[in-house]
Every structure is written in C-alpha cells, then in structure tokens.
Amino acid sequence: MQPQSATNAPIVERHEAEAVNAAHVRKPLYEKRKKIFPKRAEGRFRQFKWLVMLVTLGIYYLTPWIRWDRGEHAPDQAVLVDIAARRFYFFFIEIWPQEFFFVAGLLVMAGFGLFLVTSAVGRAWCGYTCPQTVWVDLFLVVERYIEGDRNARMKLDAGPWTAAKIVKRVTKHSIWILIGIATGGAWIFYFADAPALLKSFVSLEAPTIAYMTVAILTATTYVFGGLMREQVCTYMCPWPRIQAAMLDENSLVVTYNDWRGEPRSRHQKKAAAAGESVGDCVDCNACVVVCPMGIDIRDGQQLECITCALCIDACDNVMDKLGRERGLIAYATLSDYASNMALATDGGTTAIDPGRVRDADGTFVDKVRHFNWKIVFRPRVLVYLGVWTLVGIGLLYALLARDRLELNVLHDRNPQFVLESDGSVRNGYMVKLLNMIPEQRTITLTIDGMPSAMMRIAGQAPGDGRSFAVGVDPDKVTALKVFVTLPKDKLGEAQDGFSLIAEDPSSHERDEYQANFNQPGAAK
Structure with a gap:
C-alpha cells in the first residue's frame, strides 16, 4: 500500500538536493570536491548493474584459479602471462613473442568495439562495465552497509567525531583497503x-616486484574507488570528451523528456484545479539523489553523465x-526526442503544452513505443561493426591456420666463411627450431639446393649429410650450430644459395629458410 495524503493522493517524498555537478553553473577549473552521497536505487537497471558487477568481479578474481591441462611440459593455469618463458596462455591458445600481432589485433577489436557500443547505446561501457564504475x-x-543510506551518511559526515563515527570510518576504510589488496593480489x-x-x-618469499605491484x-x-570516485570520470578519463564524436542523433542516451515533464509542479492537483497546465515531473529530485556523478539529468546531456540509468x-x-x-526519464535518441518535442510544440513555437499530447485517458502520446532500428542500421555503426568483424575473422583465420613449427636461421657474421686446407669453403649458421x-x-x-654441399650439426650425430633427424624439446626453442661445406670445385653452386627445411614427418608441418652461402671474393 502506498502512503496517502488527506486528499487520498499518493505521497511522493521530496528530497532536498541540488546537483553537485550542476550543468547551469560555470564552475572554476580548480575547485574543492563536493562530496556526493548517492542514494540506493531500486529497479531493473540497478538489478542489471548488480549482475554486471557480479560477473565482472567474478571473472577478474576467479580466472587465475581456473586450471587447464596442457600436458606435463606446460603450465596448467588457464590464463597466464608467463613473462619468464615469454608466453601468453589463454585456455587452448598459446601466444609466442613473434605472434604478438594477435594481442595487437585484440586491442584493435577492443577499440572498435568501444566505438561500436558508444555510437549505438552511448556510454554503456562507462555506466556498466568500466572498472572504475564497478569498483x-x-x-x-x-559504505552503505556500514554507514547507512544517503541521509544517514550525510548526517554522519556533518556530525562531530564521536567514538561511533570513528569506528564506522575506520571499519569502512579498512575494508576498502582489503578490497584494494585483493585487487592487486588478483592481478x-x-x-x-x-x-x-x-x-x-x-x-614473504615472493619476488619483490610482486609486493610492489x-x-x-x-x-x-583505494584512492580512485573510495576517495576520488566521480572525479576520475570527470577529470582523469579522456573518454567523456572523445565519446561526443561517437554520438549522433540516433545514438541511445539517457534523456529527460521535458516535452512531457515540463512545466514542473510540486502541487499538481492544485495546479490542475486552477486550470494550469503542468507536466508529469513533480520536482522530487529522486533522479538527482541516486546519481553517482551528482548531476541533474533534467539539465540535459552532460559530460559527467555515464548513462548508468x-x-x-x-x-x-x-x-x-x-x-x-513510466519513461519520464528514459533511454532515447535525439531524433526520437525531437519527434516527441514536435508533438508538444504549439504552432511551431517552443511553448510546450503537455495537455496537447495526451490520449483521452490522460496517457502521454509517445511516438517511440517500439525499438528504433536506426540505432543499429546506420552507416557509422555498420562501419564500426564491419571493421570489428573483419579484424576478428582475420585473427581467427590466422589462429587456425598458423603452424606450430618455425625455423629461424642466422648466418655467422665473423667469420663469414672458413677456407679449409683442401680448398673447400665452410659457412656457419645458428639455427633455431621453435617447437610451439x-x-x-x-x-x-x-x-635443398647446392647438390654438392654437406651439412654437419655440432653435438648431433657425427659425420656429414644432407638431412638429419633432430629431437626438440616440447614448447621450447632448440638452438643448433650448423656448418655447411661446399667442395672447392663446386663453388659455382653457391650463386643461388640454398634452403634449409625443417619438417615434422608426423604432422607434415614444414618451414623453410632461404640462406646465402659466402665464399672468397663474393662475401655477402
């Protein structure tokens, strides 16, 4: 049952609140922070934010503990950045240093994904999944659990430093620090x-860098999430300034429908009895007190708004x-807002008469009662989606088509060749076999090539030959010192060089390197 007044009208609590970040006030560049005490909100968007917070924090804190069996020669942690071994493991995917383009591609996808989301649904990233918002x-x-909701926190903050206040503040900040430790520890x-x-x-036996991190x-x-809060979004993050370029008249943003809410009145029944035309906004400031950024959405779109809804x-x-x-404040596009404003405009002027846009039963006529597909099917969104998809397909193809055997060859620089006593010429090479x-x-x-040339591998089977079977360790680089010798009367074969071929007969993986052979008078 809703509380009723003497006239049987529902009682709506009016909050004495003023927007901390007021859009109509030109504030100085440097100003002492005004504390914001957001009231707990209840509704479908708040429930969605709880879900997102649970999922994102769960992923962050629990992912390092997920195991993934890669065999006895590789770590069994599902997600691991192994700096010492220069590997990045992600479940069944293993990235080597020379494959860093996969990471670069993922960063490109993340960037275009952010552009895509922002152009379609505004700052949804900021409002729901940004780490600053989540923490x-x-x-x-x-804070609410220890100090109470908005009014209790404001009273406590303004009150004297009693023993109870000290206990609450110490407890709150201690838990914040523990959350910070858990955050750094998970990283x-x-x-x-x-x-x-x-x-x-x-x-206390871990490396020093672990404790420093x-x-x-x-x-x-602790500082960003507990002390600075909205200041990080307003002053430190560049995205509020960049995102304006991502938006257009068909981007979905949180909007106060002033065509319906204005003029505001706290005494609507009296105004209606007096024949005055009033909107649905009762100026209760409920939208102001729940805003974590301390703004009044009724002042219009603002840099501080993170569209948390x-x-x-x-x-x-x-x-x-x-x-x-419902829907006095809602997700809407500028195009839809303009269409609704046109319904509420009298004779092309800007004088708003909400009475003109009501049905017979008193319900507001809202032109936007269905999903606007222009949000998705418009050039900007399709371009971002296309680039994001192409990069993703390219990375997926490269991942599936890549070989797990690579051959790297480096010719000796000093000496570039050795002239043996019988007149034959020998070149040395450092060969690295990557078993990935x-x-x-x-x-x-x-x-392959130089038919008269013979090869010898230091530390392997004795003697010369043109092909050798070499055992390579799992998930490692095997370095070999290889010598290639060409007889004196066959030096002409060195003109086109030769190829070194590494092949796995069981999987038919193969890699080839075209090498030069240096000789007297033709050193390269």
Missing part, C-alpha cells in the same frame, strides 16, 4: 602460477506511485 559500486556497497596471479605464488606471497594497485584502487529507475518508481506512465606445442618432437632438418 566504485563495490565500495558504495560497503599478480595472472603472471605466475596462482597457488604457488599465493603460498610464497603469504610466507600489490602495493601500487592497492593504493590506486539509475535516474531512470528512481523516476519510474515515482511514476508508479503517482499512477502515471607441449610435446616432444623429432624434426627433420634438410638442405
């Missing part, structure tokens, strides 16, 4: 075996109490 939400959960687990690193970290991330998480939940709850249609699977393999190394 601030987490810190606010702790370092991505760079080493998580169980082993945790054991050494607790026993945790300390830095603890400090940044909590103001939509707050306003919808008020409309429900008043028995009016966690299994022992036998690779055949063969000379």
Whole structure:
C-alpha cells in the first residue's frame, strides 16, 4: 500500500538536493570536491548493474584459479602471462613473442568495439562495465552497509567525531583497503602460477616486484574507488570528451523528456484545479539523489553523465506511485526526442503544452513505443561493426591456420666463411627450431639446393649429410650450430644459395629458410 495524503493522493517524498555537478553553473577549473552521497536505487537497471558487477568481479578474481591441462611440459593455469618463458596462455591458445600481432589485433577489436557500443547505446561501457564504475559500486556497497543510506551518511559526515563515527570510518576504510589488496593480489596471479605464488606471497618469499605491484594497485584502487570516485570520470578519463564524436542523433542516451515533464509542479492537483497546465515531473529530485556523478539529468546531456540509468529507475518508481506512465526519464535518441518535442510544440513555437499530447485517458502520446532500428542500421555503426568483424575473422583465420613449427636461421657474421686446407669453403649458421606445442618432437632438418654441399650439426650425430633427424624439446626453442661445406670445385653452386627445411614427418608441418652461402671474393 502506498502512503496517502488527506486528499487520498499518493505521497511522493521530496528530497532536498541540488546537483553537485550542476550543468547551469560555470564552475572554476580548480575547485574543492563536493562530496556526493548517492542514494540506493531500486529497479531493473540497478538489478542489471548488480549482475554486471557480479560477473565482472567474478571473472577478474576467479580466472587465475581456473586450471587447464596442457600436458606435463606446460603450465596448467588457464590464463597466464608467463613473462619468464615469454608466453601468453589463454585456455587452448598459446601466444609466442613473434605472434604478438594477435594481442595487437585484440586491442584493435577492443577499440572498435568501444566505438561500436558508444555510437549505438552511448556510454554503456562507462555506466556498466568500466572498472572504475564497478569498483566504485563495490565500495558504495560497503559504505552503505556500514554507514547507512544517503541521509544517514550525510548526517554522519556533518556530525562531530564521536567514538561511533570513528569506528564506522575506520571499519569502512579498512575494508576498502582489503578490497584494494585483493585487487592487486588478483592481478599478480595472472603472471605466475596462482597457488604457488599465493603460498610464497603469504610466507614473504615472493619476488619483490610482486609486493610492489600489490602495493601500487592497492593504493590506486583505494584512492580512485573510495576517495576520488566521480572525479576520475570527470577529470582523469579522456573518454567523456572523445565519446561526443561517437554520438549522433540516433545514438541511445539517457534523456529527460521535458516535452512531457515540463512545466514542473510540486502541487499538481492544485495546479490542475486552477486550470494550469503542468507536466508529469513533480520536482522530487529522486533522479538527482541516486546519481553517482551528482548531476541533474533534467539539465540535459552532460559530460559527467555515464548513462548508468539509475535516474531512470528512481523516476519510474515515482511514476508508479503517482499512477502515471513510466519513461519520464528514459533511454532515447535525439531524433526520437525531437519527434516527441514536435508533438508538444504549439504552432511551431517552443511553448510546450503537455495537455496537447495526451490520449483521452490522460496517457502521454509517445511516438517511440517500439525499438528504433536506426540505432543499429546506420552507416557509422555498420562501419564500426564491419571493421570489428573483419579484424576478428582475420585473427581467427590466422589462429587456425598458423603452424606450430618455425625455423629461424642466422648466418655467422665473423667469420663469414672458413677456407679449409683442401680448398673447400665452410659457412656457419645458428639455427633455431621453435617447437610451439607441449610435446616432444623429432624434426627433420634438410638442405635443398647446392647438390654438392654437406651439412654437419655440432653435438648431433657425427659425420656429414644432407638431412638429419633432430629431437626438440616440447614448447621450447632448440638452438643448433650448423656448418655447411661446399667442395672447392663446386663453388659455382653457391650463386643461388640454398634452403634449409625443417619438417615434422608426423604432422607434415614444414618451414623453410632461404640462406646465402659466402665464399672468397663474393662475401655477402
């Protein structure tokens, strides 16, 4: 049951609040921060944000503990950046240093994905999945649990430093610091075996860099999420300024429909009895007090707005109490907003008369009652989607088509050749066989070209030959010192050089390198 007034009208609580980041006030460049005490919101968007926070934090904290069996010769951590071995493991995918273009491609996809999301649905990244937003939400959960909701926190902040206040503040900040430690601790687990690193970290035997990393991330998480909050988004993050270039009249953004809400009135029944035309906004400030950025969405689009949609939940709850249609504040495009404004405009002027856009039952006529496909099917979004898709397909093809055997050859620089006593010429090469699977393999190394040339591999089977079987360790680089000798009367064969071929007979993987052969008078 909703509380009723003496006249049987629903009572809507009015919050005495003023936007901290007011759009109509020109603030100085440097100004002391005004604290924001956002009220807990309830509604479908708040529930969605809880879900996103749970999923994103779960992924971040739990991923290093997921195991993935790669065999006895490779780590069993599903996601691991192994700096010492210069490998990046992601479940069944293993990236070597020379394959860093995969990481670069993923970064390109992330960038165009952000452009795509922003051009279609505004700053959805900022409002729901940005780490700053997620951790601030987490810190606010702790703050509300210890100090209470908005009014209680404001009263506590303005009150004297009693023992109870000190206990609450120390408890809150202690938990914030613990969250920061957990954040930094989770990060370092991505760079080493998580169980082993945790054991050494607790026993104070971990590398110094691990403790330094945790300390830095603890400090940044605590300061950004607990102390600075909205200032990070407003002053430190460049995206609010960049995202304006991503938006157009068909981008979905959080909008106050002033064609329906204006003029505002706190006493609508009295105004209606007096024959005054009023909008649906009762000026309760519910949208202001729930905003984590401290803005009033009724002032229009602002740089600080992260489109978290909590103001939509707050306003919808008020409309429900008043028995009016939801959507006074809603996700809308500028194009749809302009169409609705046209319905509410009298004779082409800007004087708004909400009474002109009501049905017979008093419901507002909203031209936008269905999903606007222009949000998706427009050139800007399709270009971003096309580039994102092409990069993704290219990376997927490269991943599926790549060989897991590579051959690198480096000719000796000093000396470039050796003249032996019988007049034959010998060249030396450093050959590296990259076995990029966690299994022992036998690779055949063969000379192709220079029919009279013979090869010898230091430390391998004695004698000369044109082909050798070489055992290579799993998931490692095997370095070989190779000597190629050409008889004195066959030096003319060296004109076109030769090829070194590495091949795995079992999988038919093959790599080839075209090498030069240097000789007296023709050194290269």
